[in-house]
Amino acid sequence: xxxxxxxxxxxxxxxxxxxxxxxxxxxxxxxxxxxxxxxxxxxxxxxxxxxxxxxxxxxxxxxxxxxxxxxxxxxxxxxxxxxxxxxxxxxxxxxxxxxxxxxxxxxxxxxxxxxxxxxxxxxxxxxxxxxxxxxxxxxxxxxxxxxxxxxxxxxxxxxxxxxxxxxxxxxxxxxxxxxxxxxxxxxxxxxxxxxxxxxxxxxxxxxxxxxxxxxxxxxxxxxxxxxxxxxxxxxxxxxxxxxxxxxxxxxxxxxxxxxxxxxxxxxxxxxxxxxxxxxxxxxxxxxxxxxxxxxxxxxxxxxxxxxxxxxxxxxxxxxxxxxxxxxxxxxxxxxxxxxxxxxxxxxxxxxxxxxx
Amino acid sequence: xxxxxxxxxxxxxxxxxxxxxxxxxxxxxxxxxxxxxxxxxxxxxxxxxxxxxxxxxxxxxxxxxxxxxxxxxxxxxxxxxxxxxxxxxxxxxxxxxxxxxxxxxxxxxxxxxxxxxxxxxxxxxxxxxxxxxxxxxxxxxxxxxxxxxxxxxxxxxxxxxxxxxxxxxxxxxxxxxxxxxxxxxxxxxxxxxxxxxxxxxxxx
Numbered sequence: 439x440x441x442x443x444x445x446x447x448x449x450x451x452x453x454x455x456x457x458x459x460x461x462x463x464x465x466x467x468x469x470x471x472x473x474x475x476x477x478x479x480x481x482x483x484x485x486x487x488x489x490x491x492x493x494x495x496x497x498x499x500x501x502x503x504x505x506x507x508x509x510x511x512x513x514x515x516x517x518x519x520x521x522x523x524x525x526x527x528x529x530x531x532x533x534x535x536x537x538x539x540x541x542x543x544x545x546x547x548x549x550x551x552x553x554x555x556x557x558x559x560x561x562x563x564x565x566x567x568x569x570x571x572x573x574x575x576x577x578x579x580x581x582x583x584x585x586x587x588x589x590x591x592x593x594x595x596x597x598x599x600x601x602x603x604x605x606x607x608x609x610x611x612x613x614x615x616x617x618x619x620x621x622x623x624x625x626x627x628x629x630x631x632x633x634x635x636x637x638x639x640x641x642x643x644x645x646x647x648x649x650x651x652x653x654x655x656x657x658x659x660x661x662x663x664x665x666x667x668x669x670x671x672x673x674x675x676x677x678x679x680x681x682x683x684x685x686x687x688x689x690x691x692x693x694x695x696x697x698x699x700x701x702x703x704x705x706x707x708x709x710x711x712x713x714x715x716x717x718x719x720x721x722x723x724x725x726x727x728x729x730x731x732x733x734x735x736x737x738x739x740x741x742x743x744x745x746x747x748x749x750x751x752x753x754x755x756x757x758x759x760x761x762x763x764x765x766x767x768x769x770x771x772x773x774x775x776x777x778x779x780x781x782x783x784x785x786x787x788x789x790x791x792x793x794x
Numbered sequence: 795x796x797x798x799x800x801x802x803x804x805x806x807x808x809x810x811x812x813x814x815x816x817x818x819x820x821x822x823x824x825x826x827x828x829x830x831x832x833x834x835x836x837x838x839x840x841x842x843x844x845x846x847x848x849x850x851x852x853x854x855x856x857x858x859x860x861x862x863x864x865x866x867x868x869x870x871x872x873x874x875x876x877x878x879x880x881x882x883x884x885x886x887x888x889x890x891x892x893x894x895x896x897x898x899x900x901x902x903x904x905x906x907x908x909x910x911x912x913x914x915x916x917x918x919x920x921x922x923x924x925x926x927x928x929x930x931x932x933x934x935x936x937x938x939x940x941x942x943x944x945x946x947x948x949x950x951x952x953x954x955x956x957x958x959x960x961x962x963x964x965x966x967x968x969x970x971x972x973x974x975x976x977x978x979x980x981x982x983x984x985x986x987x988x989x990x991x992x993x994x995x996x997x998x
Contacts, residue, residue: 452797527824558924562850569858573830576862580823580869588869595862602858619926764971 462554466543474692475505481748488752512688515681520583523678527581532679532686535574539690539697542567546700547622549710549733561609561619564701565602568656571694572598575658575665575675578687582678590674593759594658594665600766601655607774608649611642611781612705616792625709627792631716637708641790644777646706648770650743653698655762657691660751664759695747696740703739710736802842809835822868830861844916847926 447454447461479494479502486493494501519525545560547553557563572595579591613619615638616627630636639646655662666674676687703709711731718729727734757765784790812831819825833856840849921928933941 524821524823527827557846558926559846559850562847562854566850566853566858569854569862572858572862573865576865576869577827592866592870595866599859599862760969761971 466554467540470540470543470693470696471689473696474689475509477692477696477744478508479505484748485752509685512685513682517681517683520678523583524581527577529683531574531578531581532683534577535571535690536686538567538570539693542697545621547625547704547709548736552733553622556620556622559619560621561613565606565609569602571690574690578679579675584678586671586677587675589671590665594675597658597662597665597762598656600763601652604648604766604770604774605652605656607778608645608652611645611778612638614778614781614785615642615790621704625704625711628708628711629715633715633717634708634713636715637706639706641784642706642781644773648774649706650702652770653702654747654750655766657694657698659695659747661754661757662762663756664762667756696744699740699743700736702743703736707739798842802839805835805838805842809839823865826861826865826868830857833857833861844925847929
């Protein structure tokens with residue numbers, strides 16, 4: 439059905455190709471938005487259980503409609519412009535935060551061939567897009583004309599730039615192992631007959647841990663959420679935002695979180711590959727994705743990593759600001775530099791071979 | 795006019811307008827943001843020319859890191875730019891002369907080169923590999939020594955910048971996070987055993 443739809447659209451020439459591309463983009467963007475809404479509900483539920491509370495349970499069955507109630511409440515609220523703020527930049531900031539958060543999704547492979555843009559420099563593009571997100575935060579902080587927002591923006595900018603280096607090195611080690619920047623190639627290089635021992639989490643274990651922790655720090659989430667440390671600077675960079683402008687910041691932050699979860703699963707946990715690959719080879723309809731691999735595994739792994747975010751948030755107290763900087767510069771970056779060399783040696787001496 | 799050509803003119807126009815705005819707008823933060831837009835549009839132009847690595851590296855290094863720090867400084871300093879701008883009209887003729895000389899030089903270079911060497915095909919496409927792979931192979935196989943020397947010079951510059959600005963200040967209190975993490979209960983709390991004092995007993 440999808441094929442016939444595509445062929446019909448391609449029959450209209452250039453216009454059809456544009457319409458088809460927009461449809462593909464919507465097929466990723468709309469589920470991401472819905473996933474963000476449900477993820478917020480899931481977060482409140484999980485943290486509630488960890489606190490021995492119920493979490494949201496009033497609106498809809500099991501409180502499932504709570505997320506949508508929140509969204510509609512936010513959308514109908516008034517957006518207040520603070521006095522003496524820079525009007526253009528104030529309204530531009532949430533959009534600048536949102537665009538990179540969604541653009542990065544274009545290179546995520548969900549299954550073999552199931553990717554919007556199969557670009558050769560996918561990994562670099564991801565790094566570039568995640569580093570662009572900080573502009574939204576800085577602009578929001580500056581344009582709001584508020585001391586608290588300014589301090590939050592400063593903290594967020596310094597933190598994001600610092601952790602990007604450790605994150606970049608972790609990606610470099612994955613690139614050394616694969617010999618390619620294409621994300622589909624990276625997943626395929628983790629294929630093999632030794633099940634989940636073929637994935638990169640094993641040879642690159644320190645990088646895997648550092649990548650995920652840096653991802654948490656990069657998205658300014660607990661325990662690294664000093665950018666919006668409520669007890670110190672009210673709510674940080676978005677303290678002056680209300681209504682839909684605030685909702686967009688929220689959307690961008692959660693889209694980035696889910697993106698990091700997907701990336702951790704694609705880069706280090708074999709993406710759509712099954713943890714049982716090579717051990718079982720039976721052909722059974724409907725359930726053979728369990729050992730042959732399929733898009734379901736990408737989503738299961740991503741769900742696991744996004745759950746870690748909530749787990750961390752409910753478990754750890756917030757880091758002090760200088761401790762965050764120390765962890766990034768004095769602990770993570772030296773370890774990553776050493777492990778990049780170690781990864782190169784493992785690759786050169788054939789300790790880790792791709793696709794076997 | 796193909797779609798690519800339309801894109802090229804669009805990105806080029808945006809880059810030129812943003813570059814003009816960088817030197818003409820009053821607000822330094824807006825100027826810095828326009829510089830970001832210039833970099834980004836140039837990266838798009840390079841993408842059209844299929845120099846994908848260069849384009850993404852430009853966004854990653856300049857837009858993602860350098861300009862963030864630049865913006866940081868501009869916002870923190872809160873410089874009053876009015877006195878700096880006073881000489882704008884006075885120095886405008888000198889500026890125009892410099893710009894014209896640079897333009898002529900650039901045109902001459904492009905003109906001389908295009909006369910000398912016929913435009914060759916994309917070497918990456920000739921070698922039958924991706925732009926990225928070709929660049930890596932050329933840098934690390936054919937030009938390894940110059941590349942390493944350049945890297946060494948940059949590292950020396952980096953280290954030199956740190957001792958130049960690093961100075962020991964006396965009379966300030968600093969924390970040692972390593973010791974803070976290693977702290978034990980015994981370092982903070984001392985439990986003292988004392989006999990209970992009974993009523994009526996004289997306290998020494």
